[in-house]
Structures are given as C-alpha cells and as structure tokens.
Amino acid sequence: MTAAVSKPMPDVDDPLSGPFWAALDRHEIVAQRCRDCGMVRWPIAETCPRCLGSPAVWERLPSEGRVWSHVEYVRAFHPAFAAETPYVIALVDVVEGVRLPGRLLPGARPVSIGAVVVARFVPTQSGPTLLAWEEVPRKEDR
Known part of the structure; x- marks a missing residue:
C-alpha cells in the first residue's frame, strides 16, 4: 500500500x-x-x-476579474494532483497590472479568454485557504 x-x-x-x-x-x-x-x-x-x-x-x-489566460493540466506534475486531472489553472486580471493565478472550478462549459470570474476561497485540510475562480454565467446561459 x-x-x-x-x-x-x-x-x-x-x-x-x-x-x-x-x-x-x-x-x-x-x-x-x-x-x-x-x-x-x-x-x-x-x-x-x-x-x-x-x-x-x-x-x-476586487473579488471579480476576467480570464486573461488559462491552461488545462491533463498530466499531474506533482503526484498529489494525479487524481484531480484534468484541471484548469486561470490567470485572472483583477485590477490593472495584477493578474492572479488560481484553479478554475469546474463549470458547465469550457472557459474562454475574457470570461468574467469571481473568487472562491477554498479551505485545505492542512490550514491555508487557497484562491480559486468560478465563471459567472453569461446572460444568454441563464
């Protein structure tokens, strides 16, 4: 084991x-x-x-921003993430000059550049809270 x-x-x-x-x-x-x-x-x-x-x-x-870039990891580059693949990491513009990375929480459709996202604060078992992002549904998707 x-x-x-x-x-x-x-x-x-x-x-x-x-x-x-x-x-x-x-x-x-x-x-x-x-x-x-x-x-x-x-x-x-x-x-x-x-x-x-x-x-x-x-x-x-602000706890809202727009996706500037993103990448989908289909292979884990650390063994602790192997069971979570595939997952998406987004780089989010929150204010001019500040782009913050975070996991993009799974949604109903693939994310696109410029999509509006809101911060989600994800607690961990070992203590620290991590930053994640969740896409805000577009008006036509509601």
Missing part, C-alpha cells in the same frame, strides 16, 4: 507573503500598493518594480 502524498502548500508564515495568505483566510484578496508611486504590485515584492521604493501598504482588491 502506497502512502498518500501531501500537496505542496504555501508558507503562510513568510513575512513577505503572510498578509496575502491571512487575507485569503478572511475571504479577501489583497496586494501591495507602493507608498511612493502608488503602483499596485503583484507578485509580492520587497521593492517596487516601477520606482524601486520599498514601503508598501496592503490593499483589498
């Missing part, structure tokens, strides 16, 4: 990314905003890529 393989999980205690993971636990999405130039930055960084300033504040982002 083979032992179950656990999924890789984020380091929620990381001082740089910890506020992001804590926000997901509260069912919020946050990103850093540079105090010097105002740029909202993602991925999380110690310095701003625009002005190289380092002070930042965490700002709440």
Whole structure:
C-alpha cells in the first residue's frame, strides 16, 4: 500500500507573503500598493518594480476579474494532483497590472479568454485557504 502524498502548500508564515495568505483566510484578496508611486504590485515584492521604493501598504482588491489566460493540466506534475486531472489553472486580471493565478472550478462549459470570474476561497485540510475562480454565467446561459 502506497502512502498518500501531501500537496505542496504555501508558507503562510513568510513575512513577505503572510498578509496575502491571512487575507485569503478572511475571504479577501489583497496586494501591495507602493507608498511612493502608488503602483499596485503583484507578485509580492520587497521593492517596487516601477520606482524601486520599498514601503508598501496592503490593499483589498476586487473579488471579480476576467480570464486573461488559462491552461488545462491533463498530466499531474506533482503526484498529489494525479487524481484531480484534468484541471484548469486561470490567470485572472483583477485590477490593472495584477493578474492572479488560481484553479478554475469546474463549470458547465469550457472557459474562454475574457470570461468574467469571481473568487472562491477554498479551505485545505492542512490550514491555508487557497484562491480559486468560478465563471459567472453569461446572460444568454441563464
């Protein structure tokens, strides 16, 4: 009998990314905003890529966006995901300059670029909440 393989999980205690993971636990999405130039930055960084300033504040982002890109995984690149294939990971535009990745929850039809999606906050057995996306039905599909 083979032992179950656990999924890789984020380091929620990381001082740089910890506020992001804590926000997901509260069912919020946050990103850093540079105090010097105002740029909202993602991925999380110690310095701003625009002005190289380092002070930042965490700002709440919308929980809705549009699919910018997506990929369907038909092969698991980690053994813990083998039973879940196929699955889709989407890159979602939530605000200008911020595209967040997350699993696209299964829907009635294949997702398309530009589709409107809403955030879903998925708890895990090992603790952290993960970000997933669910497509908003189009008016003609309702």
